[in-house]
Amino acid sequence: MIMKIMATFDRSEYAEAILPVLQQIAALPNANFVLLAVAESPLGRRRRDRTPIVAVSAAFGGDIVIVKPQPERLVETKSQAIAGRVSALEDYLKNIAKRLPEGSSCSVEAHVDEHPAHVIIERARQEAPAVIVMAMHGRTGLVRSLFGSVTEDVVRSGVAPVLVVHPGDVKRER
Numbered sequence: 046m047i048m049k050i051m052a053t054f055d056r057s058e059y060a061e062a063i064l065p066v067l068q069q070i071a072a073l074p075n076a077n078f079v080l081l082a083v084a085e086s087p088l089g090r091r092r093r094d095r096t097p098i099v100a101v102s103a104a105f106g107g108d109i110v111i112v113k114p115q116p117e118r119l120v121e122t123k124s125q126a127i128a129g130r131v132s133a134l135e136d137y138l139k140n141i142a143k144r145l146p147e148g149s150s151c152s153v154e155a156h157v158d159e160h161p162a163h164v165i166i167e168r169a170r171q172e173a174p175a176v177i178v179m180a181m182h183g184r185t186g187l188v189r190s191l192f193g194s195v196t197e198d199v200v201r202s203g204v205a206p207v208l209v210v211h212p213g214d215v216k217r218e219r
Contacts, residue, residue, distance in 0.1 A: 046075060047075050047077045048073065048075050048076050048077065048175045049077050049078075049079060049172060049173065049174040049175055050067070050070055050076055050077065050078050050079070050174060050175060050176055050177075050178060051078075051079045051081055051165075051168070051169055051172060051174040051176070051177045051178070051205070052067055052078060052079070052080050052081065052177075052178045052179075053081050053082070053083070053165055053177065053178070053179045053180075053195075053199075054080065054081070054082045054137070054138065054141060055082065055083070055084070055161070055195075056082065056084070056134070056137055057180075057182070058212070059180045059181070059182045059212050060179075060180045061141070061180075062180045062210055062211070062212035063178050063179065063180050063210045064141070064144055064145075066178060066208065066210055067145060067178060068144075068145060068146060070178075071145050071146045071149045072146070076149070076150070077150045077151070078142075078145065078149060078150065078151035078152070079151070079152055079154065079168075079172055079174065080138045080141055080142060080151055080152070080153045080154070081138075081153075081154045081155075081156070081164075081165060081168060082134040082135075082137060082138050082153075082154070082155045082156070083155075083156045083157070083158060083161035083164045083165060084130050084134060084155075084156075084157050084161070085157070085158070085159060085161065086123070086127065086157055086158060086159045127157045130155075130157050131155045131156070131157055132155075134155030134156075134157075135153060135155045137155075138153035138154075138155060139153060141153075154168065156168075161195050162195045162198035162199055162202075165177070165195065165199050166198070166199060166202045166204050169199070169202075169204040169205050170204055173205070174205050175205070175206070176205060176206045176207070176208050177199060177204075177205050177206070177207045177208070178207075178208045178210065179195075179196045179199060179207060179208070179209055179210070180196070180209075180210050180211070180212060181194075181196050181209050181210070181211045181212075182194075182196075182212075196209055
């Protein structure tokens, strides 16, 4: 029977703290990994053309000329930014997959969404993993209240058992 393990990453060093745990799980027979990365939606990038302001002094017999800078313009649409981010996440996950023991069965999925926890929960409903492995960033107090916790949202959803790894726990074991 295949044991599906969903592991989430956000390109932070905190998220990579789960790698030693995944390497141990990979030793189990029939472990099949779904490596999932979800990034928040970008807005697209704007650029202001850098048109210099030119002034020729009247002292040199010239007129004073002022050229106004051009207004900002969109250099990357939101869909282009999303496609770029998905591609970067897929590359990142492929590199993570290479750090698992040779022969480990895994697939990679990259998503961009305004609510990463919702994507993780929905993918877990579809994949029905035996466990979701996630890192905790260690935010507490006001910061956690203001920004929330993706890990906490996934745990509270009850969609699957969640193994939460705190980066400090992994460092202490070494």
